[in-house]
Structures are given as structure tokens and as C-alpha cells.
Amino acid sequence: MAKIIPFKAVRPVRDKVGLVASRSYQSYSKAELKARLEYNPFSFLHIVNPGYKYDKNIRGKERFNLVKNRYLEFKEDAIFIQDETPCYYIYKIVNRDGNSFSGIIAAASTEDYKNDVIKKHEDTIEYRENIFKDYLKTVGFNAEPVLLTYPDNTTIKTVISEVQKERAEYEFTTHFRDTHYLWLLKDAKLIDKIKHEFEKINTIYIAxxxxxxxxxxxxxxDLKSENNQHTGTEAYNYFMSYLIPESELKIYEFNRLVKDLNGLTKEAFLIQLDAIFRIEKRGKELYKPTQKHHFSMYLDGDFYSLFLRKTNHQFNTALDALDTQILHKTVLEPILGITNVRNNTRISYSHGQNDLVTIKSKVDSGEFAVGFGLVPITIGELKAIADNHLTMPPKSTFIEPKLRSGITIYEF
Structure with missing residues (x-):
């Protein structure tokens, strides 16, 4: 039974939302970030990069405090307003490829996360968890929703469709040519209808x-232990999420690039691969795999298709059958000597929105020796990993939609 509730968002005034909304600041190049900060005084980047005001790179607790100050300034300057009543926020994104995503921004329960109602499929790093926890505790808000996915639900879909017939509160297009829409759902009866539908759902998955x-x-x-009057209804018992149905989640693959052949010649490398895969040389043809356990490889100016020899490979768990795990256990670790794919500088990744030309150009340039193309992981595989309390290898999925920061803000 999932507890998904409305909340009173802090959000930009209508005429400035397109200027406020930003990508995650790590995704900007230095030049792009500088331009945004220099020419757009309303960008949310000013809040999360408070050192720009002092021409200084500020870190740690000092940065957290300045983030809070910049946020309060945006509120004082009436760039941000707060809704007076709790709402669900119907949010739609149409990207430049024509993919459309419609869902609900709401508050999800931390108890559901602890009790495995909200399930995960990736490992987290403890020090990163604690850094961001300290950040949240200091600034008192979160501005980027967690992306959650739930089984398709006819009632929720009908409500979303009805709300979207009205004029959107926000409608703006980004530099990436993605168009964003947001509607406020205030109607108490519709709010109750959605809340009860989520209560019928046993499992929701983190995307x-x-x-x-x-x-x-x-x-x-932390905040529960510090609050002698804790009731369980406090805002800190929830986290802001964007919930979309499973059918609308778009999962791309992450392809692999490796800098060298671990001391092997091309011929010796191919001979070792032959024990694991049926190999076909495709020449200059841009070969993209279309079936599970099939891979493409680009090496020394030629594409190859690699078909896993299943007689030598047993799938005992959902993880064993995952293509990213298969590639790691059969090639990256035993042949190419890459044990820790999270931190090894010899490996890099290119997500599936970049086509195979990206792999080809990076290998042809000499930056990498070999590249591998994979088939995207399915929602069924993602759920099987989560249901069995397993974790995928790093960089197994590139998931859309990608959300903007600063459109709805959740205060603790």
C-alpha cells in the first residue's frame, strides 16, 4: 500500500518558470554554466552555485548555508511563491524526439522506502547519502523530484487526462527543445481518488x-530523533517524487568503451572472445544488437556481432541474465582486467541516445581501443532485480524523462 500525498509546493511565478528551471548543475560544461549564471539572474543555478556571487568556489557546510540564503532571497524577491493548499502537480514533458511523459509530482513516504514498498535496483554510496542528507537538513528543501514508476492504472490515467484538458499553469520549452507543462490539481475529490488508487498499489519502483x-x-x-513531538505526519517523513506509469518510462542502454586491450593483441583478444561468443565480422556496417545477450563490438575499424554461447552460461538469478552483468563477468573483468567498473579510469560510457557513430568516432580517434553496444534493459528486468533485492552494475540504464530543478520545491 503506497502512501503518495499532495503537498504545498514552492514554485516560480508563471512568467519566470522557464528562466528558473535548470538541469542538474553537474550536467553543464564550465562555459555553459558561466553563461547561464552571467546572463540569467533568475536561474535556479544561482541558488545551487552561491559562490558565483563572490567569484569563489565554496564547498561543504559554508556552501549549504549560502544555498539556503540564495533560496530565501528568491522567495523574498517574489520569484518563488507557495501554494496555500496541498496539491498534486500534473506534469507533462514532450521531448524533441516526440516522446511524451505524463505523471504526478507528489510526496512519497520514507516509511514506504524503508519497508520495501518503494523498491530500488541500484546500490548507493554511503558518504554520498550522508553529504546530501546534511545538505537537505541545512537548506530545508528539495528541488528535484525522485523519478518513481508504478503499474499502469486506468483511474489515475483518466484523472490526469481530464486535468490536462484545462489550461496549464506552466508551459515552456527548454534549449533542448523539450516542452514542459504543469497543472495544479486542487480538487479534493480528485485528490482523494488518486490517493486511494496509490494505496491499492503494493509496489512502486525507483527509476x-x-x-x-x-x-x-x-x-x-535524524529529524525524527530530534523531535520530541514526532507524529509521523511531518513533511520530513516524505520526499518529493515524480510518478509516471511503467508504460511511459523510456529506458536506454549504456554502451561501454575501454581504453586498451589489457596487453592483448587484437588477434589474442578475439580468440579469447570466441570461447564465449559466436563472432561475426560486420566490417564497416553499423551493427546494433536487437536481442538480449547479443552485443555489438567496434574494434580496429570494424564492427562485430557477438552472440553469447548460452551452453556455457547459466542464469541462476535475474542479475545473471542482465546483459551489463554478462559483459562484465565474461569480458570486462576476466579478459580486459576491469574489476571495479565504478572507479576504473580505463572504462567510459555512452548512453543509447548517442548512436553507434559515437563509439566509432571515439575508437577511431585512438581515445579508446574497443567499444561495446548493448540492448536496453526492460522494465521487467528492472523490476525483477528490485523484487529480488539485487543491484544492477553501475551505468546499466539511462532513463527518461530527465527532470528540471526548481519547478516544484518541497520544504521540510
């Missing part, structure tokens, strides 16, 4: 935002 979820859970424990 993106594992560290934010874990940090929010740690924060709730």
Missing part, C-alpha cells in the same frame, strides 16, 4: 534518484 531517496530516508530518521 532514477536512488541517492536522493536514501538521503531523504536518513534525514527523516
Amino acid at each position: 532514477d534518484g536512488h541517492h536522493r531517496s536514501a538521503s531523504s530516508c536518513l534525514l527523516s530518521e
Whole structure:
């Protein structure tokens, strides 16, 4: 039984939302970030990069305090307003590829996260959890929802469709040509209808935002221990989420690039691969795999198809059957000597929105020796990993939609 509740969002005034909304600041190049900060005084980047005001790179607790100050200034300047009553926020994104995502921004329960109603499929790093928990505790708000996915639900879909017939509170297009829409759902009867539908759902899955979820859970424990009058209804018992149906989640693959062949010649490398895969040389043809356990490889100017020899490979768990795990256990670790894919500088990744030309160009340039193309992981595989309390290898999924920061803000 999932507890998904409305909340009173802090959000930009209508005429400034397109200027406020930003991507995650880590995704900007230095030049792009500088331009945004220099020419757009309303960007949310000013809040999360408070050192720009002093031309200084500020870190740690000092940065957290300045983030809070910049946030309060945006509120004082009436760039942000807060809704007077709790709402669900119907949010739609149409990206430049024509994919459309419609869901609900709401508050999800940290108890559900702890009790495995909200399930994860990735490992989190403890020090990152604690850093972000301390950040949240200091600034008192979260501005980027966790992406959650739930089984398709006809009633919720009908409510969303009805609300979207009205004029949107927000409608703006980004530099990436993604168009964003937001509607406020205030009607008490419709709010109750959605709340009760989520209560019927036994399991919801984290699609993106594992560290934010874990940090929010740690924060709730901290604030609970400090509150002698804790009731369980406090805002810190929830975290902001964007919930979309499973059918609308778009999962891309993460392809692999490796800098060298671990001391092997091309011929010796291919001979070792032959024990694991049926190999076909495709030449200059851009070969993209279309079936599970099939891989493409680009090496020394040629594409190859690699078909796993299943007689030599047993699938005892959902993780064993995952293509990213298969590639790691059969090639990356035993042949190419990459044991820790999270931190090894010899490996890099290119998500599936970049086509195979990206792999080809990076290998042809000499930056990498070999590249591997994979088939995207399915929602069924993601759920099987989570249901069995397993974790995927790093960089197994590139998931859309990608959300903007600063459109709805959840205060603790």
C-alpha cells in the first residue's frame, strides 16, 4: 500500500518558470554554466552555485548555508511563491524526439522506502547519502523530484487526462527543445481518488534518484530523533517524487568503451572472445544488437556481432541474465582486467541516445581501443532485480524523462 500525498509546493511565478528551471548543475560544461549564471539572474543555478556571487568556489557546510540564503532571497524577491493548499502537480514533458511523459509530482513516504514498498535496483554510496542528507537538513528543501514508476492504472490515467484538458499553469520549452507543462490539481475529490488508487498499489519502483531517496530516508530518521513531538505526519517523513506509469518510462542502454586491450593483441583478444561468443565480422556496417545477450563490438575499424554461447552460461538469478552483468563477468573483468567498473579510469560510457557513430568516432580517434553496444534493459528486468533485492552494475540504464530543478520545491 503506497502512501503518495499532495503537498504545498514552492514554485516560480508563471512568467519566470522557464528562466528558473535548470538541469542538474553537474550536467553543464564550465562555459555553459558561466553563461547561464552571467546572463540569467533568475536561474535556479544561482541558488545551487552561491559562490558565483563572490567569484569563489565554496564547498561543504559554508556552501549549504549560502544555498539556503540564495533560496530565501528568491522567495523574498517574489520569484518563488507557495501554494496555500496541498496539491498534486500534473506534469507533462514532450521531448524533441516526440516522446511524451505524463505523471504526478507528489510526496512519497520514507516509511514506504524503508519497508520495501518503494523498491530500488541500484546500490548507493554511503558518504554520498550522508553529504546530501546534511545538505537537505541545512537548506530545508528539495528541488528535484525522485523519478518513481508504478503499474499502469486506468483511474489515475483518466484523472490526469481530464486535468490536462484545462489550461496549464506552466508551459515552456527548454534549449533542448523539450516542452514542459504543469497543472495544479486542487480538487479534493480528485485528490482523494488518486490517493486511494496509490494505496491499492503494493509496489512502486525507483527509476532514477536512488541517492536522493536514501538521503531523504536518513534525514527523516535524524529529524525524527530530534523531535520530541514526532507524529509521523511531518513533511520530513516524505520526499518529493515524480510518478509516471511503467508504460511511459523510456529506458536506454549504456554502451561501454575501454581504453586498451589489457596487453592483448587484437588477434589474442578475439580468440579469447570466441570461447564465449559466436563472432561475426560486420566490417564497416553499423551493427546494433536487437536481442538480449547479443552485443555489438567496434574494434580496429570494424564492427562485430557477438552472440553469447548460452551452453556455457547459466542464469541462476535475474542479475545473471542482465546483459551489463554478462559483459562484465565474461569480458570486462576476466579478459580486459576491469574489476571495479565504478572507479576504473580505463572504462567510459555512452548512453543509447548517442548512436553507434559515437563509439566509432571515439575508437577511431585512438581515445579508446574497443567499444561495446548493448540492448536496453526492460522494465521487467528492472523490476525483477528490485523484487529480488539485487543491484544492477553501475551505468546499466539511462532513463527518461530527465527532470528540471526548481519547478516544484518541497520544504521540510
